[in-house]
Amino acid sequence: MLSVREAAREDEAAAVAPSDDMRPAAALRTEGLSAFYRGVPAIADVDLTFVRAAVTAIIGPSGCGKSTLLRCIDRMHETTPGAHATGRVYIGDVDVYAPHADPVEVRSMVGMVFQKPNPFPMMSVYDNVAAGPRLRGWKMRRPDLDDLVERNLRRAALWDEVKDKLRRSGAALSGGQQQRLCIARALATDPAVLLMDEPCSALDPIATYRIEQLIREIASDVTVVIVTHNMQQASRVSDRTAFMLAGEDGIGRLAEVGETSTLFTTPADERTEAYITGRFG
Amino acid sequence: MAAGTIPYGAIPERHRVAARRRAAEGAAVGLLALATLVGIALLLAILGYVVAQGAPAIDLAFFTQRPKPFGESGGGIQPAIAGTLLLAAVSGLVAIPVGIAAAVFVVEYRSGRFAEPVRFAAELISGLPSIVIGVFVWAFLVHSVVGRFAALAGAIALAVIMVPIVARTVEEVLRLVPGSLREAAFALGAPKWKVIMTVVLPTARAGVVTASILALARSAGETAPLLLTALGNEFFSLDLLRAIDALPLRIYRYAIAPYDDWHVKAWGASLVLVVVIGLVGLLLRIATRERLR
Secondary structure, eight states, rough: OOOHHHHHHHHHEEEEOOOOOHHHHHHHEEEEEEEEEEEEEEEEEEEEETTTTTEEEEEEEETTSSSHHHHHHHTTTGGSEEEEEEEEEEEETTETOOOOOOHHHHTTTTTESSSSSOOTTTSBHHHHHHHHHHHTTTTOOOHHHHHHHHHHHHHHHHHHHHHTTTSSSSSOOOHHHHHHHHHHHHTTOOSSSSEEEEEETTTOHHHHHHHHHHHHHHHHTTTEEEOOHHHHHHHOSSSSEEEEEEEETSOOOEEEEEEHHHHHHSSSSSHHHHHHHSSOO | OOOOSOOOOHHHHHHHHHHHHHHHHHHHHHHHHHHHHHHHHHHHHHHHHHHHHHGGSSSSHHHOOOOTTTEEEEEOOOOHHHHHHHHHHHHHHHHHHHHHHHHHHHHTTTOOOOTTHHHHHHHHHSOOOOHHHHHHHHHIIIIIIIOOOOOHHHHHHHHHHHHHHHHHHHHHHHHSSSSHHHHHHHHTTOOOOIIIIIIHHHHTTTHHHHHOOOOOHHHHHHHHHHHHTOOOOOOOOOOSSOOOOHHHHHHHHHHHSSOOOHHHHHHHHHHHHHHHHHHHHHHHHTTOOOHHH
């Protein structure tokens, strides 16, 4: 398959001059992050730095806590009854787990895309994209909202397919279109960080390919974290890869993180090598 | 049988198994069809009988005039129709929001300490005989507060009957709303109350409407709790603090009277009650129907 990543890199290099943006390179950072379900630890002591405007893939065998880690970043983890997390997560310089931090505020800074496409079925395509601004109570004039919806549907490479059915139910689209609609919905509030939890696992290869392309495009200005069980996908879309593994105790820990090209060719950890060569997991 | 690699004996055996399965399948489908037919036949028999018996009573005056004393022919059930609509409106306005709120509380705040007691209370109330609710409202409202039979007391008795019906039905519907939709809304940075108001309840809208119609239909047919609260009234009234007539009360009074003319009117009123309930349900559905797609 054509390397989406390389194609997108070339495009980017052509379109974007070297950034003179002074924002810190680390858009997102975890420190000693541990997560628990009913007091039982699921992940422990994860220290991980995510590079700004790059794609970081989190890979690892089932049950290693990839999704839990992702859900800790925007405090979605604690919406599961009995779940809590300790440690620190910084988005920019905001401490997500500071005592006064409001989870609703935190989630406003982060977009999230889930495993199964979940557009709001009682809302139209248009209203799905407008849902974020509306749920947050943004006061927008109609033409501005129209603009925002069109802009984000274009960002999600969906505009041309749905521009004539903006009033149709979001649930009437195909699976791949629904997932791109969910991406447009997540982007509509201009998050600095986009979290994706196995966004292609319910999709066919063509829809998967389009979403991978899209991820590369989005990553030109958004920090993307993608959980995937598909190593080919990780190598296609990501700049950096974090490999997680559950130990004997069943607790997920970070085993290795690095440039994707390095991690997949010359992993530092033998467990990483064993996993990526398919010897377990 | 002849020797060979194919076990000939196995084939008739397989036929027998297949035949037995087909017979079992046929019997099961037959029973299901029979049960369906019985259900539909019963419904049609009731409706057909009500229409056949009630139709002779129906004319314009039946809808526009008040009941006449025995001996005078004609007259209608206008006060009862108005009363039933008023009682349904008032009791619905009270009970439907309360019932929905209780269901939201039980489902969306299930980790709270009071979710289970609320659910249990709703279950208990729905098990109370409606006459007991009538006696209760009579004792606490008619007897001691208002001082007389009043439409308001009737509406409250009906509301008490409706709340658990709405609460329990809406509860079931809310549980059917996929958790992934709530999650999507939370991830967009919405506070919980907004998630409930803009995502959960709209997704469950059809079921919430069904619950409301069910509760309204059930309460519109209640007679016992109204006997001790709304009492009944020969005259047209929309005064919440005075006795009011209602279709079930009118049916009851006409049906227990020893006059043939009144029996026909009881059937007529029954027909009107069925139609009114059907129309209210239909109108609610149309008013809240899905506008997408």
